[in-house]
Amino acid sequence: MNNILLLLLITAGLFQLSAQDQFSLEQAVGYGLSHHNNMKMNDLNYLSAEQTIRGFKSTGMPKVNGGIDYSYYLAVPTQPAVDFISPSIYNVLFQENVIPERALAAPETFKFSFVQPNVLTANIGASIQLFDGTYIYGLKAAKLYKELIQKERIQSEQTITSKVTKAYMSILIAEKNKEVISQNIKVLEKSLSDIKIVYQNGFAESLDVDRMQLSLVTLQTQIENLDQMIQLSYNLLKFQMNYPIDLNMIITDNLDSMVKQIKVDEITIDGPIDMSRRAEFGVIEASQQLNELDFKRTKAGFLPSANAFVNFQESLQRNYLFDNNEIGWLPTAVAGISIKAPIYDGGMKKAQMENIKLKMNKTDLQKQDLERLITLQVRNSQRSIINAKNIVNNSKKNLNLSQLIFDKTKIKFKEGIGSSIEITQAEGDLYQAQGNYINALYDLLIAKTDYNLALAKK
Numbered sequence: 001m002n003n004i005l006l007l008l009l010i011t012a013g014l015f016q017l018s019a020q021d022q023f024s025l026e027q028a029v030g031y032g033l034s035h036h037n038n039m040k041m042n043d044l045n046y047l048s049a050e051q052t053i054r055g056f057k058s059t060g061m062p063k064v065n066g067g068i069d070y071s072y073y074l075a076v077p078t079q080p081a082v083d084f085i086s087p088s089i090y091n092v093l094f095q096e097n098v099i100p101e102r103a104l105a106a107p108e109t110f111k112f113s114f115v116q117p118n119v120l121t122a123n124i125g126a127s128i129q130l131f132d133g134t135y136i137y138g139l140k141a142a143k144l145y146k147e148l149i150q151k152e153r154i155q156s157e158q159t160i161t162s163k164v165t166k167a168y169m170s171i172l173i174a175e176k177n178k179e180v181i182s183q184n185i186k187v188l189e190k191s192l193s194d195i196k197i198v199y200q201n202g203f204a205e206s207l208d209v210d211r212m213q214l215s216l217v218t219l220q221t222q223i224e225n226l227d228q229m230i231q232l233s234y235n236l237l238k239f240q241m242n243y244p245i246d247l248n249m250i251i252t253d254n255l256d257s258m259v260k261q262i263k264v265d266e267i268t269i270d271g272p273i274d275m276s277r278r279a280e281f282g283v284i285e286a287s288q289q290l291n292e293l294d295f296k297r298t299k300a301g302f303l304p305s306a307n308a309f310v311n312f313q314e315s316l317q318r319n320y321l322f323d324n325n326e327i328g329w330l331p332t333a334v335a336g337i338s339i340k341a342p343i344y345d346g347g348m349k350k351a352q353m354e355n356i357k358l359k360m361n362k363t364d365l366q367k368q369d370l371e372r373l374i375t376l377q378v379r380n381s382q383r384s385i386i387n388a389k390n391i392v393n394n395s396k397k398n399l400n401l402s403q404l405i406f407d408k409t410k411i412k413f414k415e416g417i418g419s420s421i422e423i424t425q426a427e428g429d430l431y432q433a434q435g436n437y438i439n440a441l442y443d444l445l446i447a448k449t450d451y452n453l454a455l456a457k458k
Contacts, residue, residue, distance in 0.1 A: 021243075022250045025168050025258075032164040032241040033157055042153035049146040056142045060135050066124040073119070078111040118321040125311035130337070133300025141293040148286040155279035160240070162453045166446060167237035172255040173442040174233050178226040180434050185219050188427075191410065192216060198414075208420035215427060259441055262448050264389045269382050277456035278374055284367050291360045298352045304341040310334070374454070381451040388444040395437040402426075402433035 023031065033039055129135065192212045199209050238245050275281045312333045318326040342349075409426040412418030451457075 021247070022252050024251075025165065025253045028168055028237065028241055028251070029161050029164050031243065032160050035242040036156075036160050036240075037242060038156045038160065039153070042149065042156050046146065046149045046153065049142075049149045053139075053142045053146060056139060060129045060132070060139070062126060062128040064124070064126045067122075069119075069121045069123075071119045071121075073115065073117045076113050076115060076117055078113045080111065116317040116319050116326075118316075118318050120316040120321065121313060122315075123311060123313040125309065127307055127309040130306040130308055131303075132305040133303040134297050134305075137293050137297035137300055141290055141297065144286060144289055144293065148283060148290065151279055151282040151286055155283060158279055158453060158456060162449055163240045164237065165449045165452075167233065167240045168251060168253070169442065169445040169449070171230060171233040171237060171251055172253065172258070173438060173445070174226055174230045176255050176441070177435075177438050178223060178230065180438065181219055181222050181226065184431065184434075185216065185223070188212060188216050188219060194414070205420070211420055211424050215424070255441065259392070259444060262385070262389065262444060264386050267382050267386060267451075269379065269386075273375060273378050274455075275371060275374055279456065280370060281367075281374065284363065284370055288360070288363050288367065291356060291363055295353060295356045295360070298349055298356060301349050302342060304339055306340075307338045309336060309338065377450075377454040381447065381454040385444070385447040385451045388440065388447040392437070392440045392444050395433070395440040399430075399433040399437045402430045406430040 192209070195209055195212055199206065234249065235245055237243075237251075238247075238249065243249065310333075312331070314329045314331045316329050320326065406423075406426040406429070409418055409423045413420065413423045
């Protein structure tokens with residue numbers, strides 16, 4: 001029964017372990033690029049830009065409209081009309097001596113209407129834009145805007161990659177630090193056990209035991225702090241990846257192998273810088289082009305615009321709408337061209353053009369600042385990674401030397417020719433050298449990340 005229970009526990013543990021997602025750095029970055037809300041927002045902006053282009057294109061496409069209107073005149077509109085027929089007839093009769101002159105009367109005025117109470121109209125019309133300068137440049141600007149969204153997406157990719165990488169590195173460094181301290185604890189526990197035996201035999205003082213005990217407690221406290229730091233670092237990585245915070249994950253890359261892959265020999269300081277690799281540079285260049293197209297579009301507003309149209313209409317006007325004995329449908333068809341030429345707009349377009357010129361000047365200044373910033377980032381990152389690599393090499397040498405001194409000091413102490421103060425000092429120097437080396441590794445990895453970001457390298 002106990003064996004079955006043990007087997008179930010082991011199986012459950014293995015299942016839980018296999019259920020955890022494992023990520024290399026490349027996989028973590030890929031997950032972040034696929035799931036981060038910034039990337040989803042860029043995708044939505046891109047789709048929105050496509051719909052904006054479709055909507056703008058539609059302004060230059062043929063349009064067809066149809067409609068049916070029905071009106072009933074509660075009071076039929078009338079016009080006053082003079083009776084010019086009766087006087088003419090009476091005048092002829094008078095001239096022919098049919099009636100006497102006294103029978104002639106003044107012309108009368110009566111009401112006359114041109115419409116019927118019921119009016120039913122059906123119409124269909126089509127129009128097309130023949131020429132509009134603002135439409136041509138506006139369409140180009142809309143397409144360029146879609147390219148701008150794509151460049152902003154690349155910029156988001158570079159930023160997310162940098163953030164995920166740095167969060168991933170912080171976990172590797174914290175785990176490396178924990179690994180080193182755990183090894184120190186094992187060594188110190190062995191030394192404490194040995195010193196207790198020496199103390200029991202009367203060849204060491206209780207102060208020696210207390211010092212080692214204090215060192216052990218200090219290291220154990222550091223382990224507890226590192227466990228908390230590792231968890232916080234995992235949470236940060238999950239956040240940067242947009243990975244569920246409450247789910248467990250495992251990182252699989254090895255710190256030492258990643259450090260070995262960093263080569264600085266091929267880095268040439270003061271070499272040429274390809275600004276076009278940076279997404280920000282592409283964004284600001286696209287902004288410049290948009291400003292230029294906006295200027296041309298506004299200037300094209302001074303040109304005439306032309307539209308063609310055709311309309312067909314039939315109307316039914318009756319006293320009684322469904323009385324087929326009255327007049328039937330009356331057709332009307334018309335086609336034409338409409339040309340509009342701007343004459344004077346109060347200086348609005350000129351003011352708009354001057355404002356766009358100011359925007360173009362500001363964008364030029366922003367581009368100059370960006371070029372200087374990119375140059376600064378590249379040069380600093382080049383020097384930083386070279387310097388960080390040298391510090392790692394020197395820290396490694398200091399660590400090896402501190403380890404050698406610590407080992408020799410322990411031997412002297414065991415042989416009774418060294419003091420506990422010496423071993424405590426050597427131990428402190430060793431721990432400091434270990435910390436310096438781990439910090440140097442972290443600085444190197446961050447410098448490599450900043451270097452890749454500055455040069456837009458993957």
